[in-house]
Amino acid sequence: MFEAIVIGVSAGGLKALTAILPVLPSDFPLAVIVVQHRHRDSDNFLDRYLDDLSSVRVKEAEPGEVILPSYVYIAPAGYHLLIERDKTLSLSIDPPVNFSIPSIDVLFESAAACYKNHLIGLILTGANSDGSQGLKLVKDYGGYAIVQAPETAEVDVMPKAAIDLVDVDKVIPLQELGVFLAQEKFSSNVEMSRRVLNE
Amino acid sequence: MKPEDMQEFEINQLLEAIYFRYGYDFRDYSKASLERRVLHRVQQSDLGSISEMLPRIMHDTEFFELFLRDMSVTVTEMFRDPKVFKKLRKEVFTQLKTYSRVNIWHAGCATGEEVYSMAIMLKEEGLLDRTRIYATDYNNHSLDIAEKGIYPAEKMKGYTESYITAGGKASFADYYLAKFGSAKMVESLKEHITFANHNLMKDQPFAEMHLIVCRNVLIYFNPKLQDRVLTLFKDSLISRGFLLLGDKETLDFSQVKPSFETFSKEERIFRRMMYV
Known part of the structure; x- marks a missing residue:
């Protein structure tokens, strides 16, 4: 079954994440790992704000941390966030990718290699194309690709770029995304189960 | 087996080879960043896979120097934070x-x-x-x-x-x-x-x-x-x-x-x- 969701989001992210994360139930069976593009000197306002609004626990990702279900991990400003194959988090200060640090591609690529077909990749609003390559790799490894419907995105460049490059499984309006991920606690979602069984 | 499923094995084999040949021990590095850098070098050098890079690492010391340089690239600056x-x-x-x-x-x-x-x-x-x-x-x-x-x-x-x-x-x-x-x-x-x-x-x-x-x-x-x-x-x-x-x-x-x-x-x- 699915074990984790990786989310990539840029401009307009606060609103988008606020529409999704608070909808997830406290016993949400998946881990959620997020790259939100933001300025390097940003503090941890975003993590705290979303944590206050949500039933799942939202926190800044720490190096070496073991990834747990019902947790949302947000990449710290100024660091790439990666997932090791032993399902722990790691950080790097490698050069920016797509002019971004953290970069969505970097998170998605490492997540795909770790979770393979147990991973859901989700691209939300944003003004550049970071994340498209990563989402493609999520698919290559047998994962499930979701993109926010561009017409519901504050900035539609990122979702459009992802849809152009990747054979996505679902395009979903922002207002329905939280419910979609939370439905039947996702792990028993029929369409998903069939897909994974067919792999 | 899909090519991407072999990658973990290929990386580990490469790191063993480097340790054996040059004494540099990258085996206890965080693998995710390292793998990204290795793949970047594979791509830059027009090689098809990590395994294709292995012979060059083993036999071409200049290539290894290049690789070593890749491995230690970090972004540093004055008065960071x-x-x-x-x-x-x-x-x-x-x-x-x-x-x-x-x-x-x-x-x-x-x-x-x-x-x-x-x-x-x-x-x-x-x-x-x-x-x-x-x-x-x-x-x-x-x-x-x-x-x-x-x-x-x-x-x-x-x-x-x-x-x-x-x-x-x-x-x-x-x-x-x-x-x-x-x-x-x-x-x-x-x-x-x-x-x-x-x-x-x-x-x-x-x-x-x-x-x-x-x-x-x-x-x-x-x-x-x-x-x-x-x-x-x-x-x-x-x-x-x-x-x-x-x-x-x-x-x-x-x-x-x-x-x-x-x-x-x-x-x-x-x-x-x-x-x-």
Whole structure:
């Protein structure tokens, strides 16, 4: 079954994440790992704000941390966030990718290699194309690709770029995304189960 | 089996080969970043897979040098996180002033920007003349750049801002000579710095350090190698010596934790306890 969701989001992210994360139930069976593009000197306002609004626990990702279900991990400003194959988090200060640090591609690529077909990749609003390559790799490894419907995105460049490059499984309006991920606690979602069984 | 499923095996095989052939042990690195760099090199060199790169690594020492360079590329800058430097200056230097000789070790100094930042602050606090800074890295290419102390002039504007935020007391422009688009750090800083090759993966401790700076190096290591390195630091520090880590790094999961107290949580400054 699915074990984790990786989310990539840029401009307009606060609103988008606020529409999704608070909808997830406290016993949400998946881990959620997020790259939100933001300025390097940003503090941890975003993590705290979303944590206050949500039933799942939202926190800044720490190096070496073991990834747990019902947790949302947000990449710290100024660091790439990666997932090791032993399902722990790691950080790097490698050069920016797509002019971004953290970069969505970097998170998605490492997540795909770790979770393979147990991973859901989700691209939300944003003004550049970071994340498209990563989402493609999520698919290559047998994962499930979701993109926010561009017409519901504050900035539609990122979702459009992802849809152009990747054979996505679902395009979903922002207002329905939280419910979609939370439905039947996702792990028993029929369409998903069939897909994974067919792999 | 799909090609992507072989990647983990290929990486491990490559790291074993490098260790066998050259003695560089990357086996205890965090794999995700390392894998990204390896794949980048594969792509840059027009190779089809990690396995295709293996023979070149084994038989072409120049190619291996190139690879080694890739492995140690990090983004460094002067006065990165100025508030950390401010804290050092205000609180740690006060302690260092009580010693007649001060030894500082920058472990994993890369291209040297932080070393010069440190030297500038020491100078402004009247400490540089009694200080020896040991700046080490395993990558000779980075060390060459560090030793020359020549950086792109266009970066100086940003560095100047950070210098001021870090509590700089003079004019940052006094510390470099600008010429043909580059900025060369002045000799009066350099003469207090010793650049040397040192490999945290396998080399011995330095003795009698008052302050060790190692920022954003441990994040690239797995817990086992982190412990090795932190033990090395513990053994290199004098009693009551200081350790400065990167702003996401911690001693929490390390076996050396009982040997240190937290001096400043926010700035990640730790202090060696009396012989624990």
